[in-house]
Structures are given as structure tokens and as C-alpha cells.
Amino acid sequence: MTLLAVERIKLFSTRSPYWCSALALVLGVGLTAIIAASTDNGQLSIGVTQFGSSQLALSVVLVMAALAVTTEYRFSTIRATFLAVPNRTSALVAKTVVVAFIAAVLGEIIAFGSVGMAKLLSPASDLAINTSGEWRHVAGVGLLYGIGAIIAIAVGILVRQTAGAVAILLVWNMLLEQLIGIIPKAGVKIQAWLPFMNANHFLQLGGDNTAEQAGAGIDFKLSQWGSLGYFAGVAIALLVVALIVAKRRDA
Amino acid sequence: MIEAIGLTKRYGRTVAVDDLSFTVQPGRVTGFLGPNGAGKSTTMRMILGLDRPTAGRVLIDGKPYTELHRPLQTVGALLDAKWVHPNRSARAHLRWLAKSNNLPKDRVDAVLEAVGLTQVAGKNAGGFSLGMSQRLGIAAALLGDPKVLLFDEPVNGLDPEGILWIRTFMQNLAAEGRTVLVSSHLLSEMALTASELVVIGRGKLITQSSTQEFIDSATGNTVLVRSPQLSKLGPLLVDKGFTVRDGADGALSVSGATSDQIGDIAAANGVVLHELSPQRGSLEEAFMQLTGDAVEYHAEIGK
Numbered sequence: 001m002t003l004l005a006v007e008r009i010k011l012f013s014t015r016s017p018y019w020c021s022a023l024a025l026v027l028g029v030g031l032t033a034i035i036a037a038s039t040d041n042g043q044l045s046i047g048v049t050q051f052g053s054s055q056l057a058l059s060v061v062l063v064m065a066a067l068a069v070t071t072e073y074r075f076s077t078i079r080a081t082f083l084a085v086p087n088r089t090s091a092l093v094a095k096t097v098v099v100a101f102i103a104a105v106l107g108e109i110i111a112f113g114s115v116g117m118a119k120l121l122s123p124a125s126d127l128a129i130n131t132s133g134e135w136r137h138v139a140g141v142g143l144l145y146g147i148g149a150i151i152a153i154a155v156g157i158l159v160r161q162t163a164g165a166v167a168i169l170l171v172w173n174m175l176l177e178q179l180i181g182i183i184p185k186a187g188v189k190i191q192a193w194l195p196f197m198n199a200n201h202f203l204q205l206g207g208d209n210t211a212e213q214a215g216a217g218i219d220f221k222l223s224q225w226g227s228l229g230y231f232a233g234v235a236i237a238l239l240v241v242a243l244i245v246a247k248r249r250d251a
Numbered sequence: 252m253i254e255a256i257g258l259t260k261r262y263g264r265t266v267a268v269d270d271l272s273f274t275v276q277p278g279r280v281t282g283f284l285g286p287n288g289a290g291k292s293t294t295m296r297m298i299l300g301l302d303r304p305t306a307g308r309v310l311i312d313g314k315p316y317t318e319l320h321r322p323l324q325t326v327g328a329l330l331d332a333k334w335v336h337p338n339r340s341a342r343a344h345l346r347w348l349a350k351s352n353n354l355p356k357d358r359v360d361a362v363l364e365a366v367g368l369t370q371v372a373g374k375n376a377g378g379f380s381l382g383m384s385q386r387l388g389i390a391a392a393l394l395g396d397p398k399v400l401l402f403d404e405p406v407n408g409l410d411p412e413g414i415l416w417i418r419t420f421m422q423n424l425a426a427e428g429r430t431v432l433v434s435s436h437l438l439s440e441m442a443l444t445a446s447e448l449v450v451i452g453r454g455k456l457i458t459q460s461s462t463q464e465f466i467d468s469a470t471g472n473t474v475l476v477r478s479p480q481l482s483k484l485g486p487l488l489v490d491k492g493f494t495v496r497d498g499a500d501g502a503l504s505v506s507g508a509t510s511d512q513i514g515d516i517a518a519a520n521g522v523v524l525h526e527l528s529p530q531r532g533s534l535e536e537a538f539m540q541l542t543g544d545a546v547e548y549h550a551e552i553g554k
Contacts, residue, residue: 002350002351002353003351005350006347006350006351009343009346009347009350010336010339010347013336013339013340013343013344013346013347014336014338014339015338016338071336072336075333075334075335075336075337076331076333076334077334077335077336079301079330079331079334080334080335080348080391081351082300082301083299083300083301083322083323083328084322084323084348084351084352085351086300086316086317086318086319086322087317248303250296250301250302250303251296251301251302
């Protein structure tokens with residue numbers, strides 16, 4: 001518990017998490033606002049409210065999580081941390097827990113904020129969250145952010161510098177996994193096992209809306225919750241590797 | 252007490268620290284002296300468990316650093332004053348450190364007071380001058396009221412006032428019975444601060460001794476003698492087996508004798524003395540003599 005408090009103090013005594021959170025909120029909810037404003041009143045559905053949260057805002061949250069580690073390396077406060085807490089694994093796990101938790105809460109705020117924004121701008125549309133699929137589609141964003149933050153932290157620990165970690169995360173999430181689909185035949189099969197593709201699969205509403213959503217046309221072998229588990233598994237595996245490396249490496 | 256036993260660190264083929272053994276005793280300031288690149292900082296990082304030794308080990312009060320429970324209560328270290336987040340306030344920096352070792356909150360204010368940073372505690376550490384950063388680093392080191400303190404080049408780049416402050420501060424810490432290890436490549440500074448020296452060059456131990464012994468052993472004793480009757484005194488000294496050379500301004504430089512011995516001889520023979528002064532070798536001379544070929548990077552002077 002002490003270590004969690006330490007990481008909380010560290011995170012909230014600098015400004016970058018506030019700025020990143022605000023930016024993620026503006027981008028996530030803002031995109032929904034633009035979509036809502038450009039759609040005829042009454043035509044909006046739950047399926048289009050989460051474009052901003054699950055794509056743009058997610059990237060900002062990944063950057064925020066990576067920054068939580070890479071700035072520690074950049075300013076060598078990681079050494080001060082390891083001096084105060086020689087058990088590096090517990091120090092870094094505490095950081096991961098705090099950042100992932102904040103990312104998850106932020107995800108819920110952005111997801112439900114987006115639905116609220118859509119309701120506000122398109123009052124005639126049916127935007128009630130009724131089915132379990134709709135709940136998963138909206139509330140699941142928080143889970144996605146939390147697990148995404150674990151991946152970002154693991155990459156941050158391994159790469160140790162902001163520019164590198166951010167580049168890897170953004171290219172991976174926004175470009176690489178999409179581009180692999182270009183490979184004839186094999187591409188789609190590979191995509192079924194890529195972590196962020198599976199994350200998007202988890203969010204899919206199913207039914208008529210599927211075609212508009214990310215990850216459409218991929219034949220996933222896992223159930224939607226299975227995909228989430230797979231995404232989480234990749235995140236944990238990466239984190240374990242990062243922790244082992246951090247423990248052996250000279251700080 | 253700090254105990255290094257056969258400490259070795261290799262980076263690929265480069266040997267940064269080579270089979271280094273020494274002890275640092277409580278109650279005095281121990282200087283850790285060596286030219287740039289001698290392995291001082293690497294050794295300090297190994298003492299603190301940041302770097303993993305290739306071989307050997309180092310113990311603090313009998314335990315490796317990584318096995319200390321709440322290490323800030325045992326060891327305080329200032330390795331680099333810039334190890335702070337520039338956009339975090341000085342107080343917040345100390346607050347998370349205190350929290351990590353379950354130290355009471357009032358310790359933060361106490362150490363800020365001790366180093367004179369209370370006024371600027373709410374300001375971001377990135378805006379601090381080097382002297383202020385150094386004070387913040389010392390505040391962090393003192394947070395857990397530790398028995399063992401390590402400072403890496405603490406006076407580097409400081410103005411005279413800051414240097415004097417740190418020197419007095421470290422001597423007071425040692426006087427309170429703490430173990431204080433200070434690294435420096437500034438020999439004159441060490442002569443004033445440290446009473447004990449661990450001297451290394453190219454990662455190897457050159458000598459461990461008291462500062463006085465170190466200077467005496469390396470430079471030998473010479474006494475400068477000035478007298479209107481040197482022609483009478485000179486041969487008398489040579490007869491006693493001392494080495495006598497002509498010094499500057501017609502004075503004599505006598506090696507191997509103490510000033511007491513020379514004064515006695517002069518009195519016994521009725522020789523008038525105008526000056527009789529023991530020439531203390533400087534730490535620089537001693538150091539150059541001992542580390543002459545142990546410098547990692549050096550340039551020929553005047554060639």
C-alpha cells in the first residue's frame with residue numbers, strides 16, 4: 001500500500017498526467033461530438049459513440065502511461081526510486097497498478113462522457129444502454145485503457161526513453177496492426193492474433209453495426225471476452241519480461 | 252561502516268573497478284579520491300545496489316544495500332543533484348521519498364530547514380541553481396536520519412560559500428558519529444574535508460591511509476632553513492647524514508630531518524637562524540606521485 005501511495009504522489013505532483021488526461025477527454029468526447037453533429041438527429045446509435053475513445057484517446061492514454069516510466073529514466077528519478085525501494089519489481093509493479101487504475105477510470109469517464117455528449121447533441125436517437133453487448137461496448141473501454149497502460153509501461157521500462165517508447169506504441173497501435181491486413185491471405189489470419197486487434201474485437205457490438213467497426217472482416221478465433229483475456233495476457237507477459245530486464249540491468 | 256571486498260565491475264573489455272577492497276569507518280569523513288574516470292562513481296553505485304558488481308561484494312553494516320529494510324534509514328546518498336523531476340516541487344520530491352520508507356511527514360520540513368530550503372520548498376526543482384539542487388540532494392540524503400552517508404563530488408561547480416557550507420556540514424555529520432564517504436577529484440578540497448583517504452586510480456586501490464600519512468609518505472619531509480651562517484650550518488647538517496640542497500633565495504632545503512633536529516644542531520653550534528620552516532608537501536604532489544600512471548585519460552603537458 002505504501003508503494004502505491006508513493007507512485008500516486010509521484011504521478012500527481014507533475015503536470016503531464018493532467019494534460020494527457022484532459023487531451024484524451026477532449027479528443028475522445030470531441031470526436032463523438034463531431035460525429036453526432038454531422039449525423040441527422042435520431043440516426044445515432046451506441047455503436048458510433050466510441051470511435052474517439054477506442055482509437056484517438058487510447059493513443060493519448062498509452063503515451064501518458066509510457067511517460068510515467070520514461071520520464072523517470074529521463075530525469076534519473078528511477079535511480080532515486082531504486083535507492084528508496086531496492087526491490088525493483090515491487091516498485092515497478094506499484095507504478096503499473098496506479099497508472100493502469102487511473103487509465104481505467106479515465107476510460108470509463110471518456111466512454112460514458114461520449115455517450116452523454118451524443119445524447120446531448122442528438123436527443124431523438126436511441127442511445128440507451130440496454131443489452132450486455134452495449135454495456136461491454138461502452139464500459140469495456142475502461143478495461144481496454146487499463147490493459148493498454150500495462151503494455152505502455154512495459155514498453156517504457158524496456159526502451160527507457162520517451163521518443164522511442166511513444167513511437168513504438170503509436171506505430172504499433174495505429175499503423176502496424178492495420179497494415180498487416182494488407183498482406184494477401186495471411187494478413188487477416190495474423191491480425192486475428194494481434195493484441196490491439198483483439199482489444200477492438202472485445203469492444204465490437206455485433207449485429208448490423210459490425211461492419212463499421214475496427215477489426216471488421218477478421219475471423220477471430222476467440223470469443224469477445226477471450227479476446228480481452230488474450231490482450232491482457234500479452235500485456236502481462238510483456239510486463240514480466242520488462243520487470244526481469246529492469247531487475248538485471250544496471251540502473 | 253562500509254566494507255568493500257574484491258569489488259570488480261567490467262563493461263565488456265573495459266575494467267572500471269578492479270578487485271577493490273577498502274573499509275570506511277564511522278565518526279570521520281573519508282575521502283574517496285581519484286582522477287576522473289578512476290571508477291569512483293561506479294563504486295558508489297555498486298555500494299548502493301544500483302549497479303551489479305561483476306565480482307566481489309560490498310556491505311553496509313554487514314549487509315548488502317539491497318537487503319536493507321527501509322534503506323533510507325540506514326544510508327543517505329547524494330550521487331547526482333539532478334536526479335529530480337524538474338516539474339516537481341522540492342517538497343513533493345521529499346514527500347514521496349519519505350513515504351517510500353514510512354518516514355514521518357515532519358521529517359520533510361525538518362530536512363528542508365536543515366539545508367535552508369524552506370523558503371523555496373514549493374518551487375519546482377527544475378528552476379533551482381546548482382547550489383540549491385545540491386542542498387535538495389543533501390536534504391534527501393538526510394531524510395531518514397541515516398548512519399551512513401555517501402556524497403559523489405558534492406562540491407563540483409559550487410561557489411566558495413556553497414563549498415564551505417558542504418564541507419562544514421559533512422564534518423558535523425561525521426562528528427555526530429556517522430560514516431561519511433565523499434568522493435572527489437579535487438585534492439585540495441579533500442585535504443580540508445577528509446581525515447581519512449581511500450585513493451584509487453584506474454579502478455585499483457592505490458592506498459588507504461589517513462590524509463596526513465598519505466601526504467607525508469608521498470612527499471617526504473623537507474625543511475627550509477634560512478640563516479646568515481649557512482656556510483657553517485650546511486656542513487654540520489651533512490655530517491649528521493641529512494641531505495642538503497640549495498633552495499631558493501640562498502636558503503637551504505634539508506631532507507630527512509625534522510625542524511626540531513635542525514634547531515637543536517644550530518643552537519648547539521651557535522648558528523643564528525632566520526627561518527626554519529617544515530615544507531608540507533601538498534596533496535597534489537603526493538597524488539601525482541602515486542597516480543602518475545594510473546590516469547585513465549591524460550594529455551602530455553607542454554609538448
